[in-house]
Amino acid sequence: MVDFKGSHYPKDVVLYAVFFYVRYVVSYRDLEEIVAERGVAVDHATLNRWVVKYSPLIACRAHRRKSATSSSWRMDETYIQVKGKWTCFYRAVDKFGKTLDFMLSEHRHEAAASAFFTRTIENNGWPEKVVIDKSGANLAGLQNLNWLLLLQGWFWLIEILQVKYLNNMLEQDHRYIKKLTRPMKGFKSFKAASATLDGIEVAHMIRKRQFPTSGQSAFQQFAALAA
Numbered sequence: 001m002v003d004f005k006g007s008h009y010p011k012d013v014v015l016y017a018v019f020f021y022v023r024y025v026v027s028y029r030d031l032e033e034i035v036a037e038r039g040v041a042v043d044h045a046t047l048n049r050w051v052v053k054y055s056p057l058i059a060c061r062a063h064r065r066k067s068a069t070s071s072s073w074r075m076d077e078t079y080i081q082v083k084g085k086w087t088c089f090y091r092a093v094d095k096f097g098k099t100l101d102f103m104l105s106e107h108r109h110e111a112a113a114s115a116f117f118t119r120t121i122e123n124n125g126w127p128e129k130v131v132i133d134k135s136g137a138n139l140a141g142l143q144n145l146n147w148l149l150l151l152q153g154w155f156w157l158i159e160i161l162q163v164k165y166l167n168n169m170l171e172q173d174h175r176y177i178k179k180l181t182r183p184m185k186g187f188k189s190f191k192a193a194s195a196t197l198d199g200i201e202v203a204h205m206i207r208k209r210q211f212p213t214s215g216q217s218a219f220q221q222f223a224a225l226a227a
Contacts, residue, residue, distance in 0.1 A: 002057045002226040007050070012223070013040055018051050018058075019222045022199030025183050052192050054226070055199030061225045062202045063101070063123045066210045070094035071128040073120075074170040075138065078177065080104060081186035082193045089177070089197060090116040093170050099205045100124050104194040113141030121145070129159040131166045176204055 004011045013035070021031055028044035035042055072095040079086045088108040092100040101120040105112040113135075121127070132138040139160065146157045180200050187193035205211070206221050213221060 002054060002061070004054075004226075009040070009042065011226070013042075014050050014054065015223045015226060016219065017042070017047050018054050018199060019203065019219050021047065021051055022055060022180070022196065023203040023218070023222075025180055027183070048192070051199060052195040055195045055202070058222070058225045059198035059202050062205060062211070065225060066205060067098070067212070069098050069100055069124055070096055071125070073100060073127045073130045074167050075117075075120075075130055075132050076167050076170045076174070077108065077135075077138075078174045080181060080193055080197065082106075082190050083188060084186065087190070087193070088112065091170065091174065091177075091201075092116075092120050093173055095169075097169055097173060098208060098210055099201060102197065102201050104190070104197055106190065108135075108137060110137045110140040110144075113138045114144050117141050117145055127158055129161065131161045131163060133164055133167060134162055176207075177201070 004014060007014050017031060017035055020026065020034065021028070026034070028047050031047050032042065032044045035047075073092050074095065075090070075092040077088050077090045080089045081087070088105045090101075090103045090105060090112070092102070094100055101116070101123050103116045103119060105116070117130075130142055132142070139162065142158060142160050146160075149157055177197070177200060181197070184196075187196065202222065202225065203218070206218050211221050211225075216224065
């Protein structure tokens with residue numbers, strides 16, 4: 001269970017504010033007005049702290065609770081501006097478009113790609129096939145994993161395909177993330193950017209129906225991840 005001790009506000013109020021920010025195109029000052037209209041007085045700085053603190057915790061639980069995914073993956077990256085510089089946001093979905101994992105990195109190189117693939121495997125198991133672009137760093141990251149399999153005595157390797165049109169699904173999926181982050185006009189810190197993206201991805205997973213719903217609304221599904 002996500003611990004809300006010390007927030008000085010009811011759990012539902014905190015979750016509502018966090019969900020509203022990561023799901024809709026709204027600024028913190030706009031959100032301050034929205035919650036005030038619902039009888040809750042909280043300043044925009046506090047709302048920012050809630051998103052940064054709770055989004056990663058909910059995302060961690062989302063990885064454990066999402067429905068099963070395919071072993072055929074699509075991996076690509078997009079770019080997020082942090083402190084005036086472009087950072088690399090790695091993302092992966094399965095062949096049906098279901099979110100597998102995501103990771104913000106200050107660099108786009110072999111080590112970062114290897115770290116992302118390792119993390120994605122930890123959360124989803126080993127893939128049979130991975131489609132990537134023409135990036136040499138991404139290719140090297142996957143080849144590192146295949147070498148690991150060989151060293152451990154496995155007789156099968158991950159099939160690697162570098163076919164651009166097969167990744168069109170993921171490139172389209174990037175648009176949802178960009179739609180929400182573009183109006184933010186960049187983040188002031190790497191930590192805030194990573195946390196906010198965690199929340200945005202969870203809200204996107206809910207839109208994709210990656211969690212058992214039992215007739216719950218999108219907000220109720222989001223709140224259930226904190227229970």
